[in-house]
Amino acid sequence: MASENSPRFYIFSQEEALSTFLPLLHPHLPQSNPLYNRLQAPQNLPSRHCLFAATFPPSPSPPPSSLQESHTLVFADRSRHAESQIWTFNPLISEHAAKGSVATEQQATIRSHLLALILFFKSTAIPDAPGWPFSPILKFGCIHDLLTQELRALALPRQAVLHDTQWNLWLAPTRASPFLVQKRALPDGFSVVRVPEDQLDIVLSTSSIPRQKETMLTLPNISILNATDRLAAWAYIGIDGTLATLYVLEEYRGLGLASFVAKELLTRLGRGDFGDVGFKGESGWCHSDVYDGNKGSEAVMRAIGGSVGGVSSYFWVDSELF
Structure with a gap:
């Protein structure tokens, strides 16, 4: 007591x-x-x-x-x-x-x-x-x-x-960062949109962390669709401002889609594009929890200008x- x-x-x-x-x-x-x-x-x-x-x-x-x-x-x-x-x-x-x-x-x-x-x-x-x-x-x-x-x-x-x-707690700025400038265009036929609701089950099925559909529908997100408008890659901002649920389907890996979708998401968050779902991006930062030695996620965080800020x-x- x-x-x-x-x-x-x-x-x-x-x-x-x-x-x-x-x-x-x-x-x-x-x-x-x-x-x-x-x-x-x-x-x-x-x-x-x-x-x-x-x-x-x-x-x-x-x-x-x-x-x-x-x-x-x-x-x-x-x-x-x-x-x-x-x-x-x-x-x-x-x-x-x-x-x-x-x-x-x-x-x-x-x-x-x-x-x-x-x-x-x-x-x-x-x-x-x-x-x-x-x-x-x-x-x-x-x-x-x-x-x-x-x-x-x-x-x-x-x-x-x-x-x-x-x-490892990675921290990355979402405003006025040269790292968020896209260095190359998407491959022909690919497009950037918010995650289609009718394809959300794909997102949920690939997540190693339990996610609630009702929560995911209310979060800032960006996806890359292939030429037939099917999901190829996606990323979400979590309710605490974390870069979460970044994923590229296996058949589309090696095309640079992970860093592209992450940069696009942070850029839109930083300029306030998700105000319609209640996220204004006012802090100017995003963070991400990355397991030590996860080379793929570490590479994405470095590509968007991130650095480790602690554990x-x-x-x-x-x-x-x-």
């Missing part, structure tokens, strides 16, 4: 969270890109299904600098049972990215925040959300390794880790063991 002096999380309305969290996150781009975008995703409706919270209370004025240096922000939509549910950020992530480490007392602060967060989820009811009461499994998405290390320290002794995958994890914790 938490003591009186332990950190605690305070719930914000969606409006309060957007007006308070985004200005705090913006200086930390691109490291804060996952949460910065996830907060603004149009899928956060109705907002009563979601949790917006921080280690400081809502206030008409910005939090004091002492809180800004050590706060933790969180978004959660635990009604998304088959997908990642929780995104969180602490500004110490930026310090870690710049220096490669943080002080021991700063690590302890992060650990105390994460313990408070787990207890916060255990004690917070969201009866209006689909599927309430929720499973006790907390599914953290695209969480920076600085935070994951402290989650492991909390969860491993309790045997509460149910899933833990590590990825991210997808981490599931059994909160019943806390």
Whole structure:
């Protein structure tokens, strides 16, 4: 149980969270890109299904600098049972990215925040959300390794880790980047359009990560069709601004379609072409989780001007063991 002096999380309305969290996150781009975008995703409706919270209370004025240096922000939509549910950020992530480490007392602060967060989820009811009461499994998405290390320290002794995958977090700009200029045209007969809805089953069948059709229909995407208007390649931007589900069918590999479709998608995102589905691309960045040694994906990320900005994890914790 938490003591009186332990950190605690305070719930914000969606409006309060957007007006308070985004200005705090913006200086930390691109490291804060996952949460910065996830907060603004149009899928956060109705907002009563979601949790917006921080280690400081809502206030008409910005939090004091002492809180800004050590706060933790969180978004959660635990009604998304088959997908990642929780995104969180602490500004110490930026310090870690710049220096490669943080002080021991700063690590302890992060650990105390994460313990408070787990207890916060255990004690917070969201009866209006689909599927309430929720499973006790907390599914953290695209969480920076600085935070994951402290989650492991909390969860491993309790045997509460149910899933833990590590990825290189690639970061790429979506605006005014020379890397996004197409260097060659598509082969004759190929065309660029959004993914046709009647071919979405092809996209879902080739994904190694479970995807929900309803979610995919609402995400920014671009596809390349062959001369008979059948899918050859496609790419999506996920609800947290990630370059996801990039795929080229086997018979079309070796034609440069992967980098072409990725460049096209990021260019359109950066200039705001997906405003009709609620994605304005305001951060100016996209990120992608790539397994270390995945040469194909690494080559695509380099082709669009990306570089590794750290390690991210997808981490599931059994909160019943806390």
